[in-house]
Amino acid sequence: MSSPQSPVYRTPVEQKRHAQDVAKRHRTGMPKLRDMLREKYRKRIIETRTRLTDANRTVQLAELKEFLRTELSEFDKDLELEQNILDELLSDVNEWYALGEQNLETYVESDAPIQQNVLCPVCLIKPLQRQETVYRCECGIQFEHTSNMEQLERKIHQQIASHETKCTQALRFFIEPSTGRLYNMCGSCDYFSSI
Ligand SMILES: [Zn+2]
Ligand SMILES: [Zn+2]
Numbered sequence: 001m002s003s004p005q006s007p008v009y010r011t012p013v014e015q016k017r018h019a020q021d022v023a024k025r026h027r028t029g030m031p032k033l034r035d036m037l038r039e040k041y042r043k044r045i046i047e048t049r050t051r052l053t054d055a056n057r058t059v060q061l062a063e064l065k066e067f068l069r070t071e072l073s074e075f076d077k078d079l080e081l082e083q084n085i086l087d088e089l090l091s092d093v094n095e096w097y098a099l100g101e102q103n104l105e106t107y108v109e110s111d112a113p114i115q116q117n118v119l120c121p122v123c124l125i126k127p128l129q130r131q132e133t134v135y136r137c138e139c140g141i142q143f144e145h146t147s148n149m150e151q152l153e154r155k156i157h158q159q160i161a162s163h164e165t166k167c168t169q170a171l172r173f174f175i176e177p178s179t180g181r182l183y184n185m186c187g188s189c190d191y192f193s194s195i
Pocket of ligand 1: 123137
């Protein structure tokens with residue numbers, strides 16, 4: 001069977017989504033350029049973070065901003081559009097860092113002789129406390145896990161990193177009520193996983 005020339009939007013949900021996409025495309029302009037840059041940017045940020053494990057976010061952002069400006073200058077036609085794209089991508093990155101940076105910090109600190117606290121992945125404010133296989137946080141969450149603190153932290157970090165290779169939105173962690181276990185999901189892509 002050959003594929004249709006153009007997609008058909010059958011259900012009201014699909015039609016609505018399509019209409020929203022079209023409206024957004026009109027509003028934002030040059031979606032291909034934006035998508036292409038976002039994809040490049042994702043790869044670049046991972047490279048930068050791997051290389052500059054001891055650098056802080058300001059240094060990394062400065063470097064990435066420079067990279068973006070260079071990329072955008074090749075399309076030096078519409079300065080306002082260029083600035084809009086730059087602003088939008090940088091705000092993506094800030095959001096992305098909000099979760100990732102916490103993890104990067106604990107990752108870097110794990111070489112230190114004193115074991116650092118592992119931040120609660122749900123509230124991202126208080127440290128996790130462990131009592132045998134039960135983890136708790138002052139924010140009120142509680143879940144069971146057989147891993148020790150270090151292993152758990154590594155698992156959380158791995159999932160964040162895995163999601164980050166495909167998506168710029170922050171992964172959210174939550175306790176699934178029926179099982180009482182720690183899960184994560186993304187509201188933007190289909191990423192969903194238990195820890
Ligand atoms: Zn918490
Ligand atoms: Zn996602």
